[in-house]
Amino acid sequence: MSGIEGKVVAITGASSGIGEATALLLAERGAKVVLGARRSHRIEALADRIAAAGGEAVPVVTDVKRREDLSRLVATARRRYGQLDVLVGNAGISPISALDDLRVADWEEMVDVNIKGVLYGIAEALPVFRAQGFGHFVHTLSTAGLTIVPTMSVYAGTKNAVRAISEGLRQEAGETLRVTTVSPGFTRTELADSITDPATRSGIQEGMDKIAMSPDAIARAIAFAIEQPAGVDVGEIVVRPTAQS
Numbered sequence: 710m711s712g713i714e715g716k717v718v719a720i721t722g723a724s725s726g727i728g729e730a731t732a733l734l735l736a737e738r739g740a741k742v743v744l745g746a747r748r749s750h751r752i753e754a755l756a757d758r759i760a761a762a763g764g765e766a767v768p769v770v771t772d773v774k775r776r777e778d779l780s781r782l783v784a785t786a787r788r789r790y791g792q793l794d795v796l797v798g799n800a801g802i803s804p805i806s807a808l809d810d811l812r813v814a815d816w817e818e819m820v821d822v823n824i825k826g827v828l829y830g831i832a833e834a835l836p837v838f839r840a841q842g843f844g845h846f847v848h849t850l851s852t853a854g855l856t857i858v859p860t861m862s863v864y865a866g867t868k869n870a871v872r873a874i875s876e877g878l879r880q881e882a883g884e885t886l887r888v889t890t891v892s893p894g895f896t897r898t899e900l901a902d903s904i905t906d907p908a909t910r911s912g913i914q915e916g917m918d919k920i921a922m923s924p925d926a927i928a929r930a931i932a933f934a935i936e937q938p939a940g941v942d943v944g945e946i947v948v949r950p951t952a953q954s
Contacts, residue, residue, distance in 0.1 A: 712936030714739030717790040719782050721773050721830065722800030724751035726898030727849060730924035731797060731931050736764030738932065743786045743793075745771030745778075746800070773800045773826030776833070783833040795845040795935055796834040798827045798871075802903040803853075805860045805913070815905055816863045823867035824874075831878065838886050843939065845887040847931055848875050852894040852949050860909055868892075879944060887942040889934040894949025895921040920952040 718735050722728040724746035732742045736759040744752040744766055752768035759766040769785045771778045786793040802822045804815035827848055838844025853861045854868035872890060879888035895917055904910035926948055934943040 712938065713932060716740045716794040716935065717743065717786050717792055718795040718797060718935070719743040719745060719786050719793060719834075720797040720799055721745045721771060721779075721782070721826065722849075723755065724748045727893065727896060727924045727927045728797070728799045729755060730928040731799065732766065733759065734925065734928040734932055735935070736766055737762065738936075739764075740935075741765040741790050742767075743782060743789070744768045745773075745782045747772050771800075773798075773829060774821045776829040779826075779829040779833045783837060787837065792841060793834060793837055793844065795847060796830050797847045797849070797931060798830045799847075799849040800826050801849060801851075801868075803851075803861075803864045803913075804903045804905045805864045806904070806906045806909055807860050808862060810906065812905060819863055819867045823864075824870050827871050827874065831874075835878075842885050844885075845889070845935060846875070846878065847889045847891065847934060849927070850890050850892040852892050852947060852953070855892060855947070879942070885939075887934075889931075889943050890945050891927060891930050891934070892945070892947045893922070893927045894947075894953045896924055896927060897921040898924055920950045922948070922950050 718740045720728050720732050723732050723744040732744055736742050744755055746752045749770045756766040756768045767789055769782045771782050806812045848871050850868045850872055853865045857865050875888050875890045882888055930946045930948050
């Protein structure tokens with residue numbers, strides 16, 4: 710048995726990219742996955758795909774901007790499987806732009822999804838983890854938070870906010886809970902679709918097309934953290950293409 714087999718893992722942003730790849734890999738390794746995302750048809754199709762391969766999955770329509778949706782995600786895991794071992798806070802958007810563009814609505818959306826969405830997940834899962842005596846938070850960050858570049862300041866700010874929150878959570882977690890952050894570099898996902906500035910979106914997409922990794926690389930990093938023995942906490946993982954500076 711692997712350290713993943715039998716674990717119950719809820720994943721936000723599970724309808725595509727890193728979330729989808731993570732769900733497929735963990736299910737293949739024996740986890741029971743609870744798929745959270747806004748696009749019901751995508752997570753239903755993913756659940757069917759996992760079931761067809763012999764795995765277990767349940768889709769739950771989840772908008773991380775709504776705390777009640779995170780509550781339903783966690784509650785579904787407990788009702789269906791009796792517990793929740795891991796919450797992967799993966800949902801995120803990146804409508805990046807120059808600050809001079811004053812795309813304030815985009816800034817607010819990033820704060821709501823990238824920061825508050827993670828906090829809502831913590832608010833719902835932390836009491837469950839405390840009551841169980843075990844649990845693991847995995848938060849998807851970005852290398853954009855490690856090297857700050859023009860157009861990415863607000864996006865990087867949201868990811869570094871979650872970095873700080875995660876570290877505080879780790880220090881408060883005690884001996885029985887685990888907290889992991891994973892910072893991907895350029896990865897082939899739909900993240901560029903959320904960029905509202907056409908020129909910026911084109912530039913990011915060009916970079917992805919040239920050097921981006923498969924989301925499977927990030928899924929494997931997440932699986933590595935989850936499969937460790939209970940007393941081992943993998944705090945931070947950075948995964949980037951070798952071609953990325």
